[in-house]
Structures are given as C-alpha cells and as structure tokens.
Amino acid sequence: MGANRYAGLPDAELILRSRDEPEAFAALYERHAEPMLRFFVRRTLDPEAAVELVAETFAQALASRGRYRDRGAPGAAWLYAIARHQLARFVRRGVVDDRARRRLGIPDRGLAPDDYERIEELIDLQPLRTALREALAALPEEQREAMRLRVLEGLGYAEVARRLACTEATARARVSRGLRRLAASLELGTEEA
Amino acid sequence: VDTEIRFLRELREDLMEAAWREELGRAAGGLRRRPPRAAGRRGLVLGAVALATLLAASAAVGSLVGLRPTGRAPSMRVRSLVVRNGVEAATIPAAAPTPATADLAGGEAAPADAGGSLEKVVRTAALAVVVPRGSFRERFAEAADVAERFGGFVESSETQGGRAGRLVLRVQAARFREAMDALRSLGRVERQSLRGRVVTGEYVDLRARLRIALERRRILRELQAKAGTVGEVLRVQRALDQTQLEIEQVLSRLRTLDRLTEMATITIALREEGAEVSFTEPVARAPSLGAAFRHAVAGFFRVVFAVIVGLGYVLPVAVAVAVVAALGWLVLRRVRAPG
Numbered sequence: 001m002g003a004n005r006y007a008g009l010p011d012a013e014l015i016l017r018s019r020d021e022p023e024a025f026a027a028l029y030e031r032h033a034e035p036m037l038r039f040f041v042r043r044t045l046d047p048e049a050a051v052e053l054v055a056e057t058f059a060q061a062l063a064s065r066g067r068y069r070d071r072g073a074p075g076a077a078w079l080y081a082i083a084r085h086q087l088a089r090f091v092r093r094g095v096v097d098d099r100a101r102r103r104l105g106i107p108d109r110g111l112a113p114d115d116y117e118r119i120e121e122l123i124d125l126q127p128l129r130t131a132l133r134e135a136l137a138a139l140p141e142e143q144r145e146a147m148r149l150r151v152l153e154g155l156g157y158a159e160v161a162r163r164l165a166c167t168e169a170t171a172r173a174r175v176s177r178g179l180r181r182l183a184a185s186l187e188l189g190t191e192e193a
Numbered sequence: 194v195d196t197e198i199r200f201l202r203e204l205r206e207d208l209m210e211a212a213w214r215e216e217l218g219r220a221a222g223g224l225r226r227r228p229p230r231a232a233g234r235r236g237l238v239l240g241a242v243a244l245a246t247l248l249a250a251s252a253a254v255g256s257l258v259g260l261r262p263t264g265r266a267p268s269m270r271v272r273s274l275v276v277r278n279g280v281e282a283a284t285i286p287a288a289a290p291t292p293a294t295a296d297l298a299g300g301e302a303a304p305a306d307a308g309g310s311l312e313k314v315v316r317t318a319a320l321a322v323v324v325p326r327g328s329f330r331e332r333f334a335e336a337a338d339v340a341e342r343f344g345g346f347v348e349s350s351e352t353q354g355g356r357a358g359r360l361v362l363r364v365q366a367a368r369f370r371e372a373m374d375a376l377r378s379l380g381r382v383e384r385q386s387l388r389g390r391v392v393t394g395e396y397v398d399l400r401a402r403l404r405i406a407l408e409r410r411r412i413l414r415e416l417q418a419k420a421g422t423v424g425e426v427l428r429v430q431r432a433l434d435q436t437q438l439e440i441e442q443v444l445s446r447l448r449t450l451d452r453l454t455e456m457a458t459i460t461i462a463l464r465e466e467g468a469e470v471s472f473t474e475p476v477a478r479a480p481s482l483g484a485a486f487r488h489a490v491a492g493f494f495r496v497v498f499a500v501i502v503g504l505g506y507v508l509p510v511a512v513a514v515a516v517v518a519a520l521g522w523l524v525l526r527r528v529r530a531p532g
Binding site: 018020022025026029030033034037051054055058059062067104105106107109111112114115118119 | 196197198199200201203204205207208209211212213214215216527
C-alpha cells in the first residue's frame with residue numbers, strides 16, 4: 001500500500017503530489033474520508049445524502065486538484081471548503097450534486113444495509129437528545145415511534161422492525177425520513193463545521 | 194481504507210480508478226479522457242443555440258445593411274438592373290440578330306448552327322413616367338405610337354380616370370433601346386427596370402434535340418419502306434408518331450423563343466403630376482408552380498447572402514464578446530473555487 005509512503009506528509013503536499021501520483025490522493029482520501037462522512041452525517045442526519053456528499057466532494061477535489069495553490073493554509077481547509085460548498089448546494093436544492101462524479105465516470109453505488117447503522121453511529125446523537133425529544137413531538141406517529149426506538153433507545157433495525165411489525169427496509173426508511181425532517185427543523189445544514 | 198463502511202471502501206477504488214484513467218490518458222496523448230456527461234450535452238445545446246442566434250443576428254444585420262442580392266440564383270443567368278430617378282446603372286447589350294426557325298419548319302432542312310457568338314435574350318422593361326398636368330391623353334397616344342414606330346404593336350392598354358394609364362408594348366428587340374429612349378422622353382422617369390433573360394443555352398439544346406429527332410425520323414421512314422410484316426409496319430409507325438410529336442414540340446418552343454427574343458416587351462405606366470396612382474405593379478401573370486419554385490430558390494439565396502454579409506458585421510463583435518465572457522467566467526470560477 002502506498003499510503004505509508006505518504007503518512008508523514010501534510011495535506012497540502014498530498015494534494016500537490018496527487019496531480020502526478022494517484023496514490024497520494026488515495027492517502028488524502030484515507031485520511032479524511034471517515035471524518036468527512038461524520039461531518040456530513042451530523043449535518044444532514046441522512047446517511048444516504050452524507051455518503052453522496054462525501055463522494056461528490058472527493059470527486060470534485062480530484063477533478064480540480066490541478067487548480068489547487070498552496071498558500072500556506074492547511075490542505076484540509078481546501079477540502080472542507082469544497083465540502084461546505086457541496087453541503088450548501090444540497091441544503092439549497094434538496095439534492096446532492098453529481099457533476100464531478102459523472103465527469104469522472106464514478107458510478108452510483110447504493111448504501112448497503114449494514115452501512116446504515118454504522119453511519120448512524122457516527123452521528124453521535126447524545127448532544128441532540130434534548131432537542132430531539134421536543135422535535136419528535138412534531139413528527140408523524142410512525143416516524144416518531146421508529147425514531148424513538150432507534151435513536152433514543154438505541155435498538156438495531158432488526159429489533160425496530162420487529163416491534164413495529166414491518167420490514168427492516170421500512171423501518172430504515174421511517175427513521176431516515178424522520179431524521180431528515182429533524183435536520184430541517186433544527187437547521188443543522190447551515191451550521192459551520 | 195481503515196473503515197468498516199463498505200461505501201467508503203468502494204468509493205476509494207472508484208476514485209483511484211478515475212485518477213489512474215486520467216493519468217494514463219495524459220501519458221498516452223496528453224488528452225484527458227472524459228466520459229460522457231450531462232454538462233457536455235448542455236454545452237452542445239448551448240453551442241447550438243449560440244450558433245443559431247449568431248446566424249439569425251447575421252441574417253437580420255445582413256438584411257438591414259441594405260446589401261440585397263438580385264433576387265435570383267446566379268446559375269439562372271438572368272441579367273437585371275433597376276434604375277431609379279432616371280439614372281441608369283448599367284446597360285444591356287443591344288439585341289442580337291435572331292435566326293429564324295423558318296428553315297426548320299419544314300422539318301427536312303438541317304437547323305442552322307446557333308452556337309458561337311449568337312446570343313438569345315428575352316428583353317423586358319417596365320418604366321413609370323410622370324407627365325405634366327393636362328398632358329396625359331396626348332402623351333399616352335405618343336407612347337402607343339412608339340410601338341408602331343419601332344416595328345411593334347400595342348399588346349394591351351388601360352387608363353384610370355383620364356389622368357393615368359398603362360400600356361404593354363412589343364417592339365423589335367433590335368430597336369429596344371431607341372424605343373426606351375423615346376418613352377423616357379415623354380416625361381420625368383420615376384422608376385425604371387430592365388431585364389434580360391438569356392435563353393441561348395435552351396435554344397442550342399432545342400436545336401440539337403431537333404437535329405437528332407429529324408435524323409431519327411429519316412431513318413424510321415427508310416425502315417418503314419422496308420418493313421415486311423404488319424407488326425413491323427405498326428411498330429415503326431408508332432416510333433414515327435412519337436418522333437413527329439417531339440419535332441413539333443421542339444419547333445413550337447423554338448418559335449416561341451424566337452418570338453420572345455425578336456420582340457421586346459415594355460410596360461409603361463403614365464400618370465399626371467399629382468395623380469394618386471401606383472405604377473409599381475408588375476404585369477399580371479398567372480401564378481405557377483415554376484414561378485413559386487424560382488421564388489423559393491431566390492429567397493434561399495437571399496437569406497444565405499444576408500447571413501454571409503451579416504456575419505461580416507456580427508462576427509468581430511461576437512468574438513470580442515465571447516473573449517470577454519470567457520475571461521469573466523474564468524475569473525469568476527477562480528474566485529468561487531475553494532482554495
């Protein structure tokens with residue numbers, strides 16, 4: 001793995017080297033992919049949108065790395081500037097941009113069921129629980145119950161589905177919709193990183 | 194990627210593949226291979242719209258600047274000129290002598306050679322003349338006399354309210370210019386147009402067809418004399434009939450061309466000073482599909498002409514605007530781009 005070769009290099013150097021060395025971009029990605037996913041998922045509360053935003057941000061970074069100029073600021077700032085730009089577009093338009101991915105020929109990949117739970121674990125709902133209790137009251141009954149079981153009681157989707165007498169996919173959809181409404185009501189998308 | 198999230202692992206592979214593809218593309222030919230994308234299609238549509246706008250603007254400008262073509266396709270070999278306010282811009286050569294087709298009417302004589310310098314031109318002219326008050330009747334009669342003076346006749350005439358009228362005159366083509374001078378001298382020339390339609394090519398073709406048809410008829414007559422059976426006689430007779438019909442059609446057209454080229458047509462509209470009558474109407478003609486087609490072709494060439502002229506005006510401005518817009522876009526992109 002070429003990542004070790006780049007382990008000690010700062011982000012700015014990785015971005016500059018990635019113009020001629022694809023492995024340098026891989027190192028940058030490995031360093032920032034999961035933190036960035038956390039960044040997005042905490043602001044959207046939507047696992048699907050969050051992974052798409054990560055994919056589009058890195059695709060945009062890959063496509064525009066040739067225009068990057070090292071002006072002394074950390075390379076991560078450049079990367080997160082792209083991320084915030086993508087997030088703002090998502091909040092404004094309700095859909096994740098896909099221009100960079102299409103330009104690079106990156107295929108659309110669905111989110112595996114296991115990934116949902118792992119990504120939701122990144123949300124760290126603890127600070128939101130108070131706000132959640134109030135916001136939950138405004139949700140439709142079925143979403144509220146799904147959210148209560150999944151978010152407040154921390155049950156897995158299999159158990160949530162069993163208690164609600166529905167499939168796991170339905171349970172996930174109810175939680176996902178509830179989180180999206182919650183995010184909108186809490187205006188998480190407009191917060192700074 | 195050190196993560197349990199499968200999506201992130203797969204995304205890493207996708208990004209690496211894209212990066213390597215780009216790298217290999219650069220190494221292969223310095224060209225970046227880009228997969229099809231919506232932005233490309235959008236660019237194509239925008240480009241088409243821009244091109245269409247440019248052409249439309251060019252056509253509009255071209256027609257506005259007043260550089261209008263003659264209105265006919267160049268290949269139609271039509272000489273035309275319009276003279277306004279009595280100032281003649283060009284002249285048409287005097288009528289060429291017209292060999293009569295009488296030698297062909299009998300059908301046996303070989304036609305005369307119509308090539309070389311012989312030119313067959315159908316001449317038409319229209320002019321509008323304003324005469325002093327109270328002189329309309331006298332001048333109208335003088336105009337009618339012109340036809341007879343120059344070996345022709347009055348084809349039609351009409352008057353309107355005793356102060357205006359129009360005559361269609363036929364005069365000998367050889368004396369066309371003298372007749373026009375005489376008509377111009379009747380008053381102040383308000384509008385004048387001359388047209389010469391060259392029909393030499395058609396004339397030569399017709400004579401060639403006639404020569405071939407006559408030869409065929411001669412051979413068929415010989416065959417008819419030698420025919421041994423009723424069936425042979427009938428077959429030869431049928432071929433003879435067809436050939437005879439063709440000979441008559443060609444002769445008829447040749448005579449028409451002779452008549453048209455021997456006699457020029459002049460339409461003159463006269464009106465007294467102050468009389469509210471329009472002289473601009475052309476001689477009435479029956480509408481025909483051929484005329485419609487000719488108009489369509491002429492219109493097409495007019496539009497092409499206008500677009501070419503307009504492009505000359507619009508293109509430098511369009512290029513300047515495009516350069517400024519491209520620079521603005523680049524600056525904007527740089528300002529907006531993170532980092």
